[in-house]
Amino acid sequence: MRLTKANQEMGERPFIGASDNENGVTAFVSNTNKSLDENVLGVNYNGSVVENFYHPYQAIFSDDVKRVKWKDKNQGNKYTYLFLKEMILSQKVKYAYGYKFNGERMKRQKIMLPVTEAGLPDYDYMKTYMKKQELEQIFKILNYLYREE
Known part of the structure:
Protein backbone atom coordinates (compact mmCIF):
# COMPACT_ATOMS: atom_id res chain seq x y z
CA MET A 1 0.00 0.00 0.00
CA ARG A 2 1.26 3.46 -0.93
CA LEU A 3 2.43 5.55 2.01
CA THR A 4 1.22 9.13 1.70
CA LYS A 5 2.33 12.06 3.84
CA ALA A 6 -1.07 12.02 5.58
CA ASN A 7 -0.64 8.35 6.56
CA GLN A 8 2.91 8.64 7.90
CA GLU A 9 3.32 7.91 11.57
CA MET A 10 6.42 9.31 13.26
CA GLY A 11 9.05 6.71 14.02
CA GLU A 12 12.70 5.79 13.55
CA ARG A 13 12.66 4.16 10.09
CA PRO A 14 13.86 6.42 7.23
CA PHE A 15 11.31 7.27 4.56
CA ILE A 16 13.03 7.86 1.21
CA GLY A 17 11.47 10.47 -1.06
CA ALA A 18 12.51 11.97 -4.39
CA SER A 19 14.83 14.49 -2.76
CA ASP A 20 18.33 15.58 -3.76
CA ASN A 21 19.67 15.99 -0.22
CA GLU A 22 19.83 14.29 3.18
CA ASN A 23 20.50 10.96 1.40
CA GLY A 24 16.90 11.12 0.14
CA VAL A 25 15.49 10.82 3.68
CA THR A 26 12.42 13.06 3.88
CA ALA A 27 10.92 11.71 7.13
CA PHE A 28 11.24 9.06 9.82
CA VAL A 29 8.25 6.75 10.13
CA SER A 30 7.04 3.72 12.03
CA ASN A 31 4.93 2.53 9.08
CA THR A 32 5.84 -0.47 6.99
CA ASN A 33 4.76 -1.66 3.54
CA LYS A 34 6.08 -3.75 0.65
CA SER A 35 8.62 -1.05 -0.27
CA LEU A 36 10.61 -1.86 2.89
CA ASP A 37 14.12 -2.61 1.67
CA GLU A 38 17.82 -2.31 2.52
CA ASN A 39 21.23 -2.55 0.82
CA VAL A 40 19.79 -0.89 -2.25
CA LEU A 41 20.31 2.13 -4.49
CA GLY A 42 17.28 4.45 -4.47
CA VAL A 43 17.02 6.26 -7.83
CA ASN A 44 14.62 9.21 -8.22
CA TYR A 45 12.49 9.26 -11.31
CA ASN A 46 10.29 12.11 -10.15
CA GLY A 47 11.21 15.19 -8.19
CA SER A 48 15.01 15.45 -8.31
CA VAL A 49 15.34 13.08 -11.26
CA VAL A 50 18.34 10.75 -11.56
CA GLU A 51 19.59 11.71 -8.08
CA ASN A 52 20.28 8.51 -6.21
CA PHE A 53 21.55 7.35 -2.85
CA TYR A 54 22.85 4.12 -1.34
CA HIS A 55 20.75 2.81 1.56
CA PRO A 56 22.50 0.09 3.60
CA TYR A 57 19.81 0.42 6.30
CA GLN A 58 16.14 -0.57 6.28
CA ALA A 59 13.93 2.13 4.79
CA ILE A 60 10.50 2.69 3.27
CA PHE A 61 10.51 4.13 -0.27
CA SER A 62 8.25 6.63 -1.99
CA ASP A 63 6.57 5.69 -5.27
CA ASP A 64 8.87 8.26 -6.92
CA VAL A 65 12.02 6.34 -6.01
CA LYS A 66 13.00 3.18 -7.87
CA ARG A 67 14.97 0.61 -5.87
CA VAL A 68 17.89 -0.78 -7.87
CA LYS A 69 19.82 -3.92 -6.94
CA TRP A 70 22.42 -5.99 -8.74
CA LYS A 71 21.07 -9.18 -10.31
CA ASP A 72 23.89 -11.00 -8.52
CA LYS A 73 22.81 -10.12 -4.97
CA ASN A 74 26.17 -11.30 -3.58
CA GLN A 75 27.81 -8.30 -5.27
CA GLY A 76 25.59 -5.69 -3.61
CA ASN A 77 27.76 -3.72 -1.21
CA LYS A 78 28.65 -0.13 -0.35
CA TYR A 79 31.40 0.14 -2.95
CA THR A 80 29.69 -1.42 -5.96
CA TYR A 81 26.52 0.59 -5.29
CA LEU A 82 28.49 3.83 -4.91
CA PHE A 83 30.19 3.10 -8.24
CA LEU A 84 26.80 2.47 -9.86
CA LYS A 85 25.50 5.68 -8.26
CA GLU A 86 28.14 7.73 -10.08
CA MET A 87 27.50 5.98 -13.39
CA ILE A 88 23.77 6.75 -13.12
CA LEU A 89 24.45 10.37 -12.14
CA SER A 90 26.55 10.77 -15.29
CA GLN A 91 23.27 10.45 -17.24
CA LYS A 92 21.59 13.35 -15.42
CA VAL A 93 22.24 15.96 -18.14
CA LYS A 94 20.11 13.90 -20.53
CA TYR A 95 16.95 14.32 -18.45
CA ALA A 96 15.30 17.70 -18.08
CA TYR A 97 11.82 19.16 -17.78
CA GLY A 98 10.71 18.07 -21.25
CA TYR A 99 12.35 14.64 -21.10
CA LYS A 100 11.48 12.96 -17.80
CA PHE A 101 13.36 10.04 -16.31
CA ASN A 102 10.39 7.69 -15.90
CA GLY A 103 10.21 3.96 -15.22
CA GLU A 104 10.25 2.99 -18.91
CA ARG A 105 13.21 5.21 -19.75
CA MET A 106 14.98 3.91 -16.67
CA MET A 112 28.50 1.97 -18.84
CA LEU A 113 30.28 -0.37 -16.43
CA PRO A 114 33.69 -2.02 -16.41
CA VAL A 115 33.51 -5.65 -17.51
CA THR A 116 35.60 -8.77 -17.13
CA GLU A 117 37.02 -10.67 -20.10
CA ALA A 118 33.88 -12.83 -19.90
CA GLY A 119 31.75 -9.71 -20.45
CA LEU A 120 30.31 -9.65 -16.93
CA PRO A 121 30.32 -6.59 -14.66
CA ASP A 122 33.75 -6.28 -13.02
CA TYR A 123 32.64 -5.94 -9.40
CA ASP A 124 36.21 -6.30 -8.11
CA TYR A 125 37.32 -3.30 -10.17
CA MET A 126 34.33 -1.26 -8.93
CA LYS A 127 35.08 -2.13 -5.29
CA THR A 128 38.79 -1.39 -5.63
CA TYR A 129 38.18 1.90 -7.44
CA MET A 130 35.68 3.16 -4.87
CA LYS A 131 37.85 2.07 -1.94
CA LYS A 132 40.71 4.05 -3.47
CA GLN A 133 38.45 7.10 -3.85
CA GLU A 134 37.34 6.76 -0.24
CA LEU A 135 40.93 6.51 1.03
CA GLU A 136 41.97 9.57 -0.98
CA GLN A 137 39.16 11.57 0.62
CA ILE A 138 40.10 10.32 4.10
CA PHE A 139 43.73 11.35 3.53
CA LYS A 140 42.64 14.80 2.35
CA ILE A 141 40.58 15.26 5.51
CA LEU A 142 43.37 13.99 7.75
CA ASN A 143 45.89 16.26 6.04
CA TYR A 144 43.55 19.19 6.55
CA LEU A 145 42.95 18.36 10.22
CA TYR A 146 46.59 17.75 11.06
CA ARG A 147 48.33 20.25 8.83
CA GLU A 148 51.12 22.26 10.38
CA GLU A 149 50.29 25.84 11.12
Whole structure:
Protein backbone atom coordinates (compact mmCIF):
# COMPACT_ATOMS: atom_id res chain seq x y z
CA MET A 1 0.00 0.00 0.00
CA ARG A 2 1.26 3.46 -0.93
CA LEU A 3 2.43 5.55 2.01
CA THR A 4 1.22 9.13 1.70
CA LYS A 5 2.33 12.06 3.84
CA ALA A 6 -1.07 12.02 5.58
CA ASN A 7 -0.64 8.35 6.56
CA GLN A 8 2.91 8.64 7.90
CA GLU A 9 3.32 7.91 11.57
CA MET A 10 6.42 9.31 13.26
CA GLY A 11 9.05 6.71 14.02
CA GLU A 12 12.70 5.79 13.55
CA ARG A 13 12.66 4.16 10.09
CA PRO A 14 13.86 6.42 7.23
CA PHE A 15 11.31 7.27 4.56
CA ILE A 16 13.03 7.86 1.21
CA GLY A 17 11.47 10.47 -1.06
CA ALA A 18 12.51 11.97 -4.39
CA SER A 19 14.83 14.49 -2.76
CA ASP A 20 18.33 15.58 -3.76
CA ASN A 21 19.67 15.99 -0.22
CA GLU A 22 19.83 14.29 3.18
CA ASN A 23 20.50 10.96 1.40
CA GLY A 24 16.90 11.12 0.14
CA VAL A 25 15.49 10.82 3.68
CA THR A 26 12.42 13.06 3.88
CA ALA A 27 10.92 11.71 7.13
CA PHE A 28 11.24 9.06 9.82
CA VAL A 29 8.25 6.75 10.13
CA SER A 30 7.04 3.72 12.03
CA ASN A 31 4.93 2.53 9.08
CA THR A 32 5.84 -0.47 6.99
CA ASN A 33 4.76 -1.66 3.54
CA LYS A 34 6.08 -3.75 0.65
CA SER A 35 8.62 -1.05 -0.27
CA LEU A 36 10.61 -1.86 2.89
CA ASP A 37 14.12 -2.61 1.67
CA GLU A 38 17.82 -2.31 2.52
CA ASN A 39 21.23 -2.55 0.82
CA VAL A 40 19.79 -0.89 -2.25
CA LEU A 41 20.31 2.13 -4.49
CA GLY A 42 17.28 4.45 -4.47
CA VAL A 43 17.02 6.26 -7.83
CA ASN A 44 14.62 9.21 -8.22
CA TYR A 45 12.49 9.26 -11.31
CA ASN A 46 10.29 12.11 -10.15
CA GLY A 47 11.21 15.19 -8.19
CA SER A 48 15.01 15.45 -8.31
CA VAL A 49 15.34 13.08 -11.26
CA VAL A 50 18.34 10.75 -11.56
CA GLU A 51 19.59 11.71 -8.08
CA ASN A 52 20.28 8.51 -6.21
CA PHE A 53 21.55 7.35 -2.85
CA TYR A 54 22.85 4.12 -1.34
CA HIS A 55 20.75 2.81 1.56
CA PRO A 56 22.50 0.09 3.60
CA TYR A 57 19.81 0.42 6.30
CA GLN A 58 16.14 -0.57 6.28
CA ALA A 59 13.93 2.13 4.79
CA ILE A 60 10.50 2.69 3.27
CA PHE A 61 10.51 4.13 -0.27
CA SER A 62 8.25 6.63 -1.99
CA ASP A 63 6.57 5.69 -5.27
CA ASP A 64 8.87 8.26 -6.92
CA VAL A 65 12.02 6.34 -6.01
CA LYS A 66 13.00 3.18 -7.87
CA ARG A 67 14.97 0.61 -5.87
CA VAL A 68 17.89 -0.78 -7.87
CA LYS A 69 19.82 -3.92 -6.94
CA TRP A 70 22.42 -5.99 -8.74
CA LYS A 71 21.07 -9.18 -10.31
CA ASP A 72 23.89 -11.00 -8.52
CA LYS A 73 22.81 -10.12 -4.97
CA ASN A 74 26.17 -11.30 -3.58
CA GLN A 75 27.81 -8.30 -5.27
CA GLY A 76 25.59 -5.69 -3.61
CA ASN A 77 27.76 -3.72 -1.21
CA LYS A 78 28.65 -0.13 -0.35
CA TYR A 79 31.40 0.14 -2.95
CA THR A 80 29.69 -1.42 -5.96
CA TYR A 81 26.52 0.59 -5.29
CA LEU A 82 28.49 3.83 -4.91
CA PHE A 83 30.19 3.10 -8.24
CA LEU A 84 26.80 2.47 -9.86
CA LYS A 85 25.50 5.68 -8.26
CA GLU A 86 28.14 7.73 -10.08
CA MET A 87 27.50 5.98 -13.39
CA ILE A 88 23.77 6.75 -13.12
CA LEU A 89 24.45 10.37 -12.14
CA SER A 90 26.55 10.77 -15.29
CA GLN A 91 23.27 10.45 -17.24
CA LYS A 92 21.59 13.35 -15.42
CA VAL A 93 22.24 15.96 -18.14
CA LYS A 94 20.11 13.90 -20.53
CA TYR A 95 16.95 14.32 -18.45
CA ALA A 96 15.30 17.70 -18.08
CA TYR A 97 11.82 19.16 -17.78
CA GLY A 98 10.71 18.07 -21.25
CA TYR A 99 12.35 14.64 -21.10
CA LYS A 100 11.48 12.96 -17.80
CA PHE A 101 13.36 10.04 -16.31
CA ASN A 102 10.39 7.69 -15.90
CA GLY A 103 10.21 3.96 -15.22
CA GLU A 104 10.25 2.99 -18.91
CA ARG A 105 13.21 5.21 -19.75
CA MET A 106 14.98 3.91 -16.67
CA LYS A 107 14.63 0.34 -17.96
CA ARG A 108 16.06 1.33 -21.37
CA GLN A 109 18.89 3.51 -20.04
CA LYS A 110 22.30 2.10 -20.83
CA ILE A 111 24.84 2.47 -18.04
CA MET A 112 28.50 1.97 -18.84
CA LEU A 113 30.28 -0.37 -16.43
CA PRO A 114 33.69 -2.02 -16.41
CA VAL A 115 33.51 -5.65 -17.51
CA THR A 116 35.60 -8.77 -17.13
CA GLU A 117 37.02 -10.67 -20.10
CA ALA A 118 33.88 -12.83 -19.90
CA GLY A 119 31.75 -9.71 -20.45
CA LEU A 120 30.31 -9.65 -16.93
CA PRO A 121 30.32 -6.59 -14.66
CA ASP A 122 33.75 -6.28 -13.02
CA TYR A 123 32.64 -5.94 -9.40
CA ASP A 124 36.21 -6.30 -8.11
CA TYR A 125 37.32 -3.30 -10.17
CA MET A 126 34.33 -1.26 -8.93
CA LYS A 127 35.08 -2.13 -5.29
CA THR A 128 38.79 -1.39 -5.63
CA TYR A 129 38.18 1.90 -7.44
CA MET A 130 35.68 3.16 -4.87
CA LYS A 131 37.85 2.07 -1.94
CA LYS A 132 40.71 4.05 -3.47
CA GLN A 133 38.45 7.10 -3.85
CA GLU A 134 37.34 6.76 -0.24
CA LEU A 135 40.93 6.51 1.03
CA GLU A 136 41.97 9.57 -0.98
CA GLN A 137 39.16 11.57 0.62
CA ILE A 138 40.10 10.32 4.10
CA PHE A 139 43.73 11.35 3.53
CA LYS A 140 42.64 14.80 2.35
CA ILE A 141 40.58 15.26 5.51
CA LEU A 142 43.37 13.99 7.75
CA ASN A 143 45.89 16.26 6.04
CA TYR A 144 43.55 19.19 6.55
CA LEU A 145 42.95 18.36 10.22
CA TYR A 146 46.59 17.75 11.06
CA ARG A 147 48.33 20.25 8.83
CA GLU A 148 51.12 22.26 10.38
CA GLU A 149 50.29 25.84 11.12
